Amino acid sequence: MTTSHGRRATIRDVALAAGVSISTASNALNGQGRTNAETRDRVKHIAEKIGFRPNALARGLLSRRSHSIGMITNDTYGRLTLPMTAGVSEALVDHGVSVFLCATNNDPRLARLHLEALLDKQVDGIIFTATRLDLAPQVDLSRLPIPVVYAFAEGPDTSVSFVPDDHQGARLAVEHLLSLGHRRILHITGPEDFAAVRRRAAAYRASLGGEGEVMFGPWGEDWGHEAVHRILTRPEPRPDAIFCGSDETARGVIDALRDHGLSVPSDIAVVGFDNWHVVAAQTRPALTTIDMGLKELGRRAGLAMLDLTQGKPVASGINYIACELVVRASCGTDLAGQSLMSS
Structure with a gap:
């Protein structure tokens, strides 16, 4: 140089x-x-x-752009945010735009400090992302002089948001189990106050003609263990398949079924939701699950931000990103490793 x-x-x-x-x-x-x-x-x-x-500063003065954007997230561990950030970067890197990622740890004070720092850097826009769709930002983003895009979060009606299509993803899971001949399908999922949980549960019931049983509980493997213990100690016929609201819960379910002497998928088939690879691929048997398309979601959010910073029109509202069914061994099919998408 x-x-x-x-x-x-x-x-x-x-x-x-x-x-x-x-x-x-x-x-x-x-x-x-x-x-x-x-x-x-x-x-x-x-x-x-x-x-x-x-010189980036001189170029910015000429174009009145800093060629950078900020991402604000409460996702401390990055399980959701990192694949979305990869998608955002993929959309922006060829246009010379950098991304500053700021984690708030759900602390309003830290969120304000990050926002002020990003505005001081004169970023061209901000992408807000969260660990749940219905979580509001810890800092007011409604009056900023720069564009704001929401990713894995739902902003105000006048904003641009990108979220996974939870209805479609849940339908994929249930329809897959139905196609394999299962009829007594149980849904073990997370807390009912999560918007995504309610949407998946509604799609599950609709796919079963309004029937079915939903067990709401805390996220995690422990809830999977507890839910299995409950269903196996009651007089009703046990399910022949279980659709779980997360991969962690599904792993707990599979471990608990094994502890009770039941085989997956021979006795009970299991489907998860997330395609969190470190969990789904390492579960034994490997977990059939729903991939939320987080990288594609981030890429779409990045492209929308690019258009907004260039003064191009972008329609407001919620954009739903299609999910994919990733078939592995926990349902006992011959399609292990394949991905399927349905409208």
């Missing part, structure tokens, strides 16, 4: 090497003016050859 004299290459060096004026070299590198394609390509080739990098 330096010239033969050991100093950093400048726009003047590029112009001299290309045999053009400084203004022409600048226009060629910034895609401005009426520079012809041949000159533009030559200038860019020379700039790359001598290691010239445009």
Whole structure:
């Protein structure tokens, strides 16, 4: 990134090497003016050859953009946010836009500090994401002078939001079990005050013609163990399949069934929800589950943000991202490892 004299290459060096004026070299590198394609390509080739990098601050002053956005999340461990961030970055990196990721730990004070820091950096926009769809930001984002996009979160009616299609994902899970001949399908899921839980439960019941039993409880493997103990110690016929609201709960269910001498999938088939790979792929048997398409969700949010920062129109409202059924061994099919998507 330096010239033969050991100093950093400048726009003047590029112009001299290309045999053009400084203004022409600048226009060629910034895609401005009426520079012809041949000159533009030559200038860019020379700039790359001598290691010239445009000054980001100066470029920002010219375009009135910082070519960066902020992501604010309460997801401390990154299980949801990291794949979404990868999708956002994938959408923006070729446009020279960087992403600042800020975790709030559900602390309103920390959220305010992160927001102030991002505004001080003059980011072009902010993407808010959370660990549940119905969680409001810990800081007011409604009056910012820059665009705000919500990812895995539902913003105000006038905002742009991207969320997994929980109804469609739950239908995929139940329809898969029905296609395998299962009829007594139980739904073990998370707390009823979660919007996603209620939507999945509603889709589960609809897929069974309004029938079915839903067991709400805390997220996690312990609830899977407890729920299995309850159903196996009551007089009703046991289910022949269980649709779980999370992969962690599903792993607890499978372990508990094994503890009671039951085999998965021979005695009871199990489907999860999340496709959290570190859980789903390592469960024994490996877990059939619903993938929420988090990377694609992030990519779509990133593209929407790019359009907004460039002044292009983006329709407000909630955009639902289709889920996929990832078939592994816990349902006993011959499709292990395949992904299926349905409208």
